[in-house]
Amino acid sequence: MKPIKIALTADIHDSRENQEKAIASLKVFLKKGKEEKIALFSIAGDLFDKAMNNTSNSGFPQLEQVIKQMMDVAPVVVVEGTVTHDIKGCYDIFRDIDAQYNFTILHPGKPYFLKRRYFCVYDTYTEGESDLLILGLPELSKEHFLKDKQMGKAESDEAIKAGMQKLLLGMAATRKQYPDIPCLIVAHGAIAGAKISQHQVLPPGGIQIGRDDLAMIGADYISLGHYHYAQQIGDLPAYYEGSAFPIDRDESDQKAFSIVTFSYPNERRPYDTFLNIDRVNYPHAPKKKIVIEWSGSLPTIKEADVKGFIVWMQIKIDRELRHTIDIFMIERRLNHFGALIGSEVEIVDNPVETIRSAEIQNAVTLREKVIIHAKLSDKKVAESILD
Template sequence: MKILHTSDWHLGATFEGIGREEDHKFFLNWLIPFLKEQEIVVLIIAGDLFDQTQPSAEAQRIYYQFLLSVSQKTDVKKVIIVGGNHDSPTRLDAPAELLKLLDVFIVGGISVDGKDFSRYLCSLKNEQNAVELVVAAVPFIHEYRLGVRTSMHNESEIHSLFKEKIQNFYFDLADAAEQIAQDAPIIATGHMACRGSELDDAPQEIHMIGTMGGLPSAIFDSRYSYIALGHIHRAYRVDQSNAYYSGSPIPLSIKESNYPRYVQLISYEKGSKAKTVQKIEVPVLRKILEVKSNLEQIHSILLNISWQTPMPPILAISVQVNSYHSGLDLELKNILKNKFQDASPIIAYIRQIPAKSDNNVLASKEAFSLKELTPEQVFLKMCDTYNEIVDENLLQAFRSLLNEENI
C-alpha cells in the first residue's frame, strides 16, 4: 500500500506579481501519471492548498480539474485534504459533501466542538471490507481554538500551554482512531512549525509559539506510524520521529530555488505497520534566480546565463550603484531580449542598491520589498523609523493582536 504526501501548493501564488499558474500546472501534469505509475492508493495534501483565503477563479479551476483528473486517470482510492493557515476553512469545507463522490475527504478547519473526533477520521477498506488504514486528518489549529489566550500569559507560559493542549488533542484523536483501526496503521496530518525549521522555511509564523522555536515531535502519539506535516516549505524529518515535511512542490522564493523540491512516498507491506519513507524529487518548470552585483558584472552574468529547466528562470536583479542610474531597467531588459529573443528569462524586479562606501550611510541598509517582510519585521522597522523603543511588553502586545487577527 502506497501513500503520497505533499503540501503547500499555494495555488494562486505570485512572485513579485508574476503568476505561477504554469509552474503549478507543470507539477500537476507530472503528478497525475506518477500517481498512476506508482499505484498510489492515498494522496494527502497537508494544508496551504491555496495561497490566499479568497483564491482566484484560475486557482480554483486548477484545483477542481486536478481532483477530477485523479478520479478519472489514476487508481487513487482516497484524496485527503486539510486546511492550512493560508486556506479558508469554510471555503474548503463548502464542497466537501459533493467531492465525496470523487473519493475526496476534506477537513478545512477545526470544529467548534473539538472533541467530535469522527470529523477528522477517514478509513480505507479493502475488498473484504476490512480496515487497511486510518488517517487522522488534522488541519491548521490556531492556539485560540485550543483555548490559549496569548494576551494572558508570557511567552514561556504560552509555549507550555500550547504544547500541552495540542499534544492532548493528538493523543485523544489517536484513541479514537485506534478503535477504528484495530491492527491497521494510523496516519495523522498537521499544519504547524515543528523543530528543525528555520525562519525563512515558511512565509510567516502562524503561532505565538513560533517566537520560541518549533513544536517538539513528542506532541504526536507514538501510535501514529506517519505524520504528514505542512507549513514548512522544506522537506525533512522531525527529530528522527515519524513526522515528516514534504515541503512545497514548486519554488516559491529565491531560497527555495536553491534546493530540490520533493514529495514523500510512504509504503506499507500488506498486513503490516512497518513502512518505508522515500523522498521523491519533483521536476520544476523554472527557478527563481537572484542576480546581485555591480553593473559591469550584471551585464556579464545576463549574457552568460543558462538553465536546465524547461522554461527560463525568473530573475531578481539587484544592481550596486554609486548613484541612481536612469534607464537601467530598459538597458538590462534589452540585453536579455537581444541575447535570447522569445526564450528570454522574465525579470521580476530590478533594484538599485547603494554600493558599499564608508561615506555612504545607506550602504549598510538593504533595499526591501514589503512582500519580503513579515508583519512583525514591518512593525519593528516602523518603530525604528520613529525612534520608538521596542520592549518585550510592546512586542508581546503586537504579537497578540496579530495572532488574534489571523484566527
C-alpha cells in the first residue's frame, strides 16, 4: 500500500475581526497541502469564531473561496466544535460547493472511508479500494446524552459518563471491523489530563474523555481540537493541533499544523503502520506575557526574552507612583531588543485593602475605619477629615 499523507489543523476561529490572520493561516495550510500532494485535509472543529452572515462585509465569501480551493486539491473532513463558535448548520453550505473533491461533516458513531482511487470520502467500505478509516467525534453537549431525561446532577453525571463510554466502545468496535487499513480520528473536546494552556492542566469535571477510553479505540492518529496549546496526550498518537494563530495575548507557542504520513514496511496484511508527523509553522509570531513589579527604575529587558515575540508587558505599581513610569522609554527598549510590532506595555495598579478588610469590619466608629483604611493603603489622612 502506498503511503497516505494528510494535512491536519484545528481552531481556525475565523470571523470578521480575525479574518486577516485566519485566512492567512488557511492559505499556508492550503499551499503546503498542495505541495505535499496530500490525500486529505482535516479540520478538528472551530473553523468559525462565531456566527457569520453570508455577506461581503462579514468576510464569509473569502472563507468559502479558500475552502473551495482546498476541495480542488483533496477531500476535506471536519467535525463540529464548540457550539458558541461553530453554530448549528454552519458547515452545511460547504457541502454544496462545486469542486473536484467533496466536503464531509463527520458524525459520531458513523464510519467514513477515504478512497484514493476516486480521491473522495465515502460512508461505505469497499474491499481493496478503501484506504483509510475515518471516525469523527464533535464536541458533544450534555443535551446529547440527557435528551428527554429528567434527573439530578449526580445521576446526570453518571449518564453522561456512561453515554460517552458507550460511544467510544462503539468506535472501538468499528475500528476492529477494519483492521487492515489505518484509522484516523478527528475530534473536538476535552481529554483528561490535557493542558488548557502552557501553565494550566485541565481540572477534573465536566464532559471529558479518559486517556484509557481513547486508547482502546486503536486509532493510528487522533487529531484534536479545542485547546489552543499544541500538545501530545501522554504517549498516545493523540495530538491537539493548536490554534491557527495566537488567540489570547499570552499564547507564546509557535502556531503550526501537521502533515501526517501513514507508511508501511511491506505489502502483506495486516499492515504495520509507521507514522511520521511534520509540524509546519503558521505565519504568525508567538506572543509572550511578562509581568514586572515596579522597583523605581526601568525594568531589565533581555534580548533573549523578547526577540521575535509580540510582548505584553504588565508593570505592577502603586497607583500614586504611576507618574514615575516612562512607558514610551520602555516601549523603545522593547523594540530595540527585537520585540515585534503589536507589543504593548500596560500599567496595573497594585491592589489595596478595601472596606472588606477584617480590621475595618471589626472597627466600631467611622473614624476608626478611616484610620485603618488609610494605614492599609499607606496614605495620610488630614485631621480635618477625621474631625
